Amino acid sequence: xxxxxxxxxxxMNIQDSRSLQALLDKKPVITIIPHTSPDGDAIGSSLxxxxxxxxxxxxxxxxxxxxxxxxLKWMPAAQDILIYPNEERKVEQRIANSTLIFTxxxxxxxxxxPLTPLLEQSGADFVMIDHHQQPDTYAKxxxxxxxxxxxxxxIYKTIVSFSSVEAINYEIATCLYxxxxxxxxxxxxxxTSAETHRIVATLLEKGADCTKISSQVLDSYxxxxxxxxxxxxxxxxxxxQYRTAYMYISSKTLKQFNxxxxxxxxxxxxxxxxxxxxxxxIFIENEEDKLIKISFRSKTNLDVNxxxxxxxxxxxxxxxxxxxxxxxxxxxxxxxxxxxPKFLSLPNAYQPMPTI
Ligand code: 5GP
Ligand code: MN
Numbered sequence: 189x190x191x192x193x194x195x196x197x198x199x200m201n202i203q204d205s206r207s208l209q210a211l212l213d214k215k216p217v218i219t220i221i222p223h224t225s226p227d228g229d230a231i232g233s234s235l236x237x238x239x240x241x242x243x244x245x246x247x248x249x250x251x252x253x254x255x256x257x258x259x260l261k262w263m264p265a266a267q268d269i270l271i272y273p274n275e276e277r278k279v280e281q282r283i284a285n286s287t288l289i290f291t292x293x294x295x296x297x298x299x300x301x302p303l304t305p306l307l308e309q310s311g312a313d314f315v316m317i318d319h320h321q322q323p324d325t326y327a328k329x330x331x332x333x334x335x336x337x338x339x340x341x342x343i344y345k346t347i348v349s350f351s352s353v354e355a356i357n358y359e360i361a362t363c364l365y366x367x368x369x370x371x372x373x374x375x376x377x378x379x380t381s382a383e384t385h386r387i388v389a390t391l392l393e394k395g396a397d398c399t400k401i402s403s404q405v406l407d408s409y410x411x412x413x414x415x416x417x418x419x420x421x422x423x424x425x426x427x428x429q430y431r432t433a434y435m436y437i438s439s440k441t442l443k444q445f446n447x448x449x450x451x452x453x454x455x456x457x458x459x460x461x462x463x464x465x466x467x468x469x470i471f472i473e474n475e476e477d478k479l480i481k482i483s484f485r486s487k488t489n490l491d492v493n494x495x496x497x498x499x500x501x502x503x504x505x506x507x508x509x510x511x512x513x514x515x516x517x518x519x520x521x522x523x524x525x526x527x528x529p530k531f532l533s534l535p536n537a538y539q540p541m542p543t544i
Contacts, residue, residue: 199349200331208329209350211313216288217247219312223294224253224301227453228405230293231260231269232367233317233339237290238265239359240347251279253303257450259408263366264359272303279303286312293339295323295332296503317342320504321493334505337379340367344387353390361394366401373457374402377507416445420455420470430528431466433459438517439475456483466490469524473517480513480520490532491539498534499527506539 200208220238222230234250241248250269260266272279283289283303289312291297297304316327319336336342344364347355356364368388372380375388392398409417419441426433437452445451452472459468468485482500484492486507493509496502502511513520531537
């Protein structure tokens, strides 16, 4: 790889680029790991980097800590991904043999459950590329930019600064476009910058098909999934006083609608369709993991990352965060209603919005 200095002002810094170059020069056994329950950005960034490294002649494998939705399985080389725990032995062997591990779209090894212990035991060098707040310190090289719209944007910058825009081929463009599109909510969220659009323009020039990608990711509901959405919206509660809309899904309801991985993705956003709403929440019972998975979204400068961190063992971004709870769904909802006014009256509940 040839290092192009100062090509992008906020790409990985020169010292880290040099360290990464030195690691790559050793022809490492590379594994790429996105966060658990990977979304479009997690899979898009992992596969985008995978294609690039493979094209450069590297030995590289993507491993996901859990399965991921069918609406991402069409992505180029998605079939090459090892999914834990479906391929438990292969995954364990690969991680044990890896000398370089990229962790993408997360910044704390607890977000890679159930692979966390395997990663903690690994002797590999770690590289974190991520855009969430409060990065942990496990990686030898940390490229973390919480002003970036998506990890895919950071992978784009990494590829261009280590090689050139010529290295972006159709496969890479398709993967990165998908992640940028999903993490910006279709180029709508506040971190969508002029630079995001410039990057996306290049990805389109490289062959990413925006119509096909959005149809494969967004217009791909099963009838069960659409009816589940209807059921959930029917029970939505709007608390005018707190400008908060919340929804919940019990495991019984999930079974009733033949739940498949990814079916509830994006549901939380519907709460923000209410004009006055500032905060939306969804609580989903996960019988298998014996927890309630929670997602928060906001459309002003209300910091749902703070809400998730302070009360729900979670984290994320100002406008999109998540967490979990280990009490019943009913008790979790009660707890939420109890802490909501406390959260809203915290002095730092409203953050100054980043300038981009
Ligand atoms: P989602 O609600 O789509 O699952 O996640 C929204 C954002 O919050 C994502 O950026 C995700 O990485 C982060 N997030 C979701 N759940 C958790 C969690 O349990 N812990 C932490 N630290 N972040 C989370
Ligand atoms: Mn992301």
